[in-house]
Each structure stands twice: as structure tokens, then as C-alpha cells.
Amino acid sequence: xxxxxxxxxxxxxxxxxxxxxxxxxxxxxxxxxxxxxxxxxxxxxxxxxxxxxxxxxxxxxxxxxxxxxxxxxxxxxxxxxxxxxxxxxxxxxxxxxxxxxxxxxxxxxxxxxxxxxxxxxxxxxxxxxxxxxxxxxxxxxxxxxxxxxxxxxxxxxxxxxxxxxxxxxxxxxxxxxxxxxxxxxxxxxxxxxxxxxxxxxxxxxxxxxxxxxxxxxxxxxxxxxxxxxxxxxxxxxxxxxxxxxxxxxxxxxxxxxxxxxxxxxxxxxxxxxxxxxxxxxxxxxxxxxxxxxxxxxxxxxxxxxxxxxxxxxxxxxxxxxxxxxxxxxxxxxxxxxxxxxxxxxxxxxxxxxxxxxxxxxxxxxxxxxxxxxxxxxxxxxxxxxxxxxxxxxxxxxx
Numbered sequence: 001x002x003x004x005x006x007x008x009x010x011x012x013x014x015x016x017x018x019x020x021x022x023x024x025x026x027x028x029x030x031x032x033x034x035x036x037x038x039x040x041x042x043x044x045x046x047x048x049x050x051x052x053x054x055x056x057x058x059x060x061x062x063x064x065x066x067x068x069x070x071x072x073x074x075x076x077x078x079x080x081x082x083x084x085x086x087x088x089x090x091x092x093x094x095x096x097x098x099x100x101x102x103x104x105x106x107x108x109x110x111x112x113x114x115x116x117x118x119x120x121x122x123x124x125x126x127x128x129x130x131x132x133x134x135x136x137x138x139x140x141x142x143x144x145x146x147x148x149x150x151x152x153x154x155x156x157x158x159x160x161x162x163x164x165x166x167x168x169x170x171x172x173x174x175x176x177x178x179x180x181x182x183x184x185x186x187x188x189x190x191x192x193x194x195x196x197x198x199x200x201x202x203x204x205x206x207x208x209x210x211x212x213x214x215x216x217x218x219x220x221x222x223x224x225x226x227x228x229x230x231x232x233x234x235x236x237x238x239x240x241x242x243x244x245x246x247x248x249x250x251x252x253x254x255x256x257x258x259x260x261x262x263x264x265x266x267x268x269x270x271x272x273x274x275x276x277x278x279x280x281x282x283x284x285x286x287x288x289x290x291x292x293x294x295x296x297x298x299x300x301x302x303x304x305x306x307x308x309x310x311x312x313x314x315x316x317x318x319x320x321x322x323x324x325x326x327x328x329x330x331x332x333x334x335x336x337x338x339x340x341x342x343x344x345x346x347x348x349x350x351x352x353x354x355x356x357x358x359x360x361x362x363x364x365x366x367x368x369x370x371x372x373x374x375x376x377x378x379x380x381x382x383x384x385x386x387x388x389x390x391x392x393x394x395x396x397x398x
Contacts, residue, residue: 001181002068004123004132005091006033009067011122012097020124024055027062029101034068036147039315042070049082056084063101065089069151072110073319079106091152092137095121112153120162129366130177131170135163135197139183141216143243144254144321145283145314148183155183157190164200171206177364180212186219195227202231209364210234214241218256220265229272236273237307240266241281245300246293249286252325259300266304278304282311282341285334287325289314294337301344307352309345313338 009031010020021027032049035041049066056062065087066078072090079085087100090110100107125131138153139146167178178201188194194212201210210233215224217240228234244250245259270276282297301309313334316323 001132001134001183002033002035004134004181005068005094006031007123007125007132008094008121009033009097010124012094013101014124015122016098016101024052029063029065030055031065031067034066034070036069036073036151036317038312039317045070046081049085053082053084063087065101067091067094069147072151073147075108075110079108120166125175127174129175129364130179131175132181133163133166133170133178134158134181135185136182136188140187141184141256142254144252144325145286145317147317147320150319152183155187157188159190160192160197160200163197164204167201167204167207171204176207177209177211178207180210182212182214184214184216184219185212186215186221186224193223195221195223198224198227198231198234202233208233211237213239215239216256217241217262217265220269222268225269225272228269228276229274236275237277237279238269238273239279239281240269242297242300243281243283244286244289244293245296246289249289249293252288252322253283253286254321259296263300263304277307279308279310280304280306282309283314284311284337284341285314285329285331287314287322287329288327289329298340298344301341301348305348305352306345308349309341311338311341311345 010018013029018029024030030052032045034045049064052064056064063086064084066082066085067089068091071078071088072092074081075088078088086106088108088110089097089100092112093109096109100109136155136157138155139149140155142149163180170178180197180201182188185194188197190197192200198210198212201207210231215238220240228236228238240262242259242262243253243255247258250258266278269278282301284294284297313331314322314329316328
């Protein structure tokens, strides 16, 4: 979602005569698009922001902007910590960017603004086969550990016609895969529900693959499972965050489902969607998590057999209910538990990937390589590829 927000900011700025550069020394405007979902991400951002201070001294005309969720959450506090910053811009105010950069004074735009949910901002995408498409904004779930509802606001869905027009335009521009974005796409509601939107996009000529993130297990409906089973362009992949397999922990997280309810939905998915790949998120070391709670999650990973996971240690976020909960887990214990989880998942992922050895798979070419003498087929165009999968998917999200 942050990547796509960056594409929107680049689109807005391109209309003002800006062009992107990868070299900060060449830039007239530097934007940090931030994430505040974890404490480590916030620390790394402020460290990076400190490094650019010397550039500002050498080139005073350079403007430095902080965008994204840290901007939304911190507001003017960013200026107190980093006086060399010129602009603070929350994710709901991207449409104001062009006007704000014209001012010679500091500016803050982090108001809860529903305008972005209805606007069609210009997007500057890199050429390739895949594109991101926002279908909704915000979140209504208020998981006890998550800051997102406070930084991105309440749920707002784009009209289906607006989404389909964007997808149709992407197909005309040569994109072949779209990923639909929302904090919880399962709760998308406009003139149609989310399965209805998938059916409309599936009918779009030129688009070959449709993906979506993220799905909340509580709102995963039979209708959505049917759509995934029936629609040929919808990829057989679902990211379905579990977070924990302990019912006690899930309750404290305010996730709205039990592990048994989650497991039954996984069973229904695998029964009806052939060759389904399932990935998930895991939080370890949530306040009050016991060894037994951790053991429940370990057993769930063995039982379900995810194709991949994003696992990370619980990080308290100011303003959330979990940040003031009693019984925090020691960091050394968190580290030990996440290492066990990642080692287990590495083995599971390798086993799943190894089953694909010596098979021919359909792929989407994102950036064709130049022909070489060692690859004469490249001169003749596309050919089938024999894929040997060795790498694992697990990682700690930074």
C-alpha cells in the first residue's frame, strides 16, 4: 500500500514538472514515505532522516517531506525531532501535495480526509507486468496492536466503476496482473461486494491475473471462496493473517475469530480452490503470551502448512490498547520464539517448493533480459521455462 501511495505522489508531482531520481544529491524534493506499524520501522526512518541533514545544509533549497503513517501519527512532532523537515503529509492528503510544495513555510497536512477515497489521482508506475490498484482505504477492525485505523481512518470503498475503469486502462497500457489493495478487502462495499468486484475485473480484456491483499479471516465469505474457485483470472493464492493460534491471545488482540473458526475456513478454501497457496502473518511475544500459547501457534504452522509467512516480534504502538497491557513478554523470549517459528517455516516452505521441482509452470515476464549467447532462445521470443524453486519465503517484516 505504501508503494502504491508513492506511485500516486510521483504521479501528482509529475504534473508539476518533477521527474524521479534515485540520487538524493540530484533531488530538489526528497520524500520519505513511512510506515509506523512497527517500532523498528519508525527507528530506521528517523535514522535515515538524520543522514539527510547534511545535504540540506549544503543545498538549502532542497525540500524534505515526510509522508505516510508516521506523518499522520506524529504531525508537528516530526518538526521538533527533525527541524530540517519542510513538509509533513499523511496518506489521506496526497491530493494536497502539489499545492503544499509551493509554500516557503513549513506545512502539515494530516487531517482525516475522505476525499482521497473518491478521487482518481494520477499514478506514475514503472513499466512492467504488474500494477497495484487501491479499492478501499482505512480499517474498522481496531485490532488491539494496530495503529492503522488511527493513521488511515475508517473504511471507505471506491465505486466499482472507478476501479474497473482503472483496471481497463492498465490493460490498455500493457499491464497483465493487478493486485487489489485494502486493509481488509473482504469488507469492500460499494454498488457490489468484493466477490462482485472480482467478477467484474475478471471480465476485463487484457488482464490475465488478479490478486488481492489483505483478507481478514472473520470476513472471509463462502461467496468469496466461490469466486476464487470459479474465476479463471483470480490467482490461487490467499494471504490470510492468523497472528496467533491461541484463542486467549486472539481475544486480547481483538481479532474476532477463534482458531477453530479460522481452521474451518482454511479447510473450506482448500476443498474448493485447487492448488491453493496460503500465506499468513504471525506475531510472537504479544503481551501475556505463554509458552503454551506459543506452542499452539507452532502446532498450527505444522498442521496448516503455509506456503510462506511474515513473522515478527510484537512491537508496542502508542495509542493502541495493547501498548498499555500488562504482562509484557521479555525481548529475549520473543527472539527465541520467533527463531523457532522461522526455522519451522523454512522447512515447511522448502518441502512445498521442492514438490514443484521438474515441473513446468506458467510465469509472467516482468522485465525481459537481453539475449545472450548462453540463452539463444531469448532471440526467438518467449519459451517455456523449467523452474527449480530453492528459496524460502519466510522473513521478519522490517
